């Protein structure tokens with residue numbers, strides 16, 4: 001079972017968005033996926049409730065949990081055949097974020113291409129370093145115009161941080177999909193948002209397959225990226 005934690009000291013960076021959109025995408029690709037909401041704000045949990053009401057969607061179930069119960073919850077998930085668990089965390093709870101990071105095989109740190117977000121990046125990276133887990137920064141909500149992405153990439157590169165090769169654009173589809181408790185790949189299949197999210201998911205799978213192998217046999221059924 002793969003465990004991926006979304007970590008960032010910055011609120012609004014895109015942790016919950018990454019968790020739910022990657023979770024829905026993973027389900028669509030045949031991975032039995034769960035999302036653990038460790039943020040008391042409960043944004044992912046509310047998305048999960050809307051998803052449960054939306055009869056058309058299954059999988060990517062969200063469980064709200066206190067960090068102390070995370071190890072037991074992950075053990076139960078593993079036994080019940082989960083292949084991917086995505087951990088959504090709160091921005092400010094330092095030691096709790098380290099606990100979540102420690103439980104993960106890989107950490108994604110979303111970062112908007114704004115100076116305040118980039119300045120907060122070292123603090124977020126420190127959480128992953130403290131937890132001694134591999135991590136990568138995902139540039140999120142990139143504007144259509146301007147050179148912000150290139151500048152942000154340059155700055156993050158200068159800080160010595162690994163960057164996901166796929167960045168996510170600033171697109172209304174991400175927020176729209178969340179209203180009926182869906183991922184962007186379900187809500188707007190074929191859209192630019194769905195295509196880039198899918199590419200990010202495939203890159204994440206390659207990283208995990210390269211470091212710890214496929215989660216369980218069932219993943220062999222996973223549809224391969226086009």
Ligand SMILES: Nc1ncnc2c1ncn2[C@@H]1O[C@H](COP(=O)(O)OP(=O)(O)O)[C@@H](O)[C@H]1O
Pocket residue numbers: 008010011012013014015016017018043140141142168169170171172174175
């Ligand atoms: N790529 C994106 N394009 C447009 N809106 C986005 C994008 N990523 C996040 N958002 C929006 O930004 C807000 C904060 O994102 P969220 O994922 O909740 O951040 P966090 O969990 O890190 O606090 C939400 O309203 C979300 O819909």
Ligand SMILES: [Mg+2]
Pocket residue numbers: 015016017039043088089
């Ligand atoms: Mg959040």
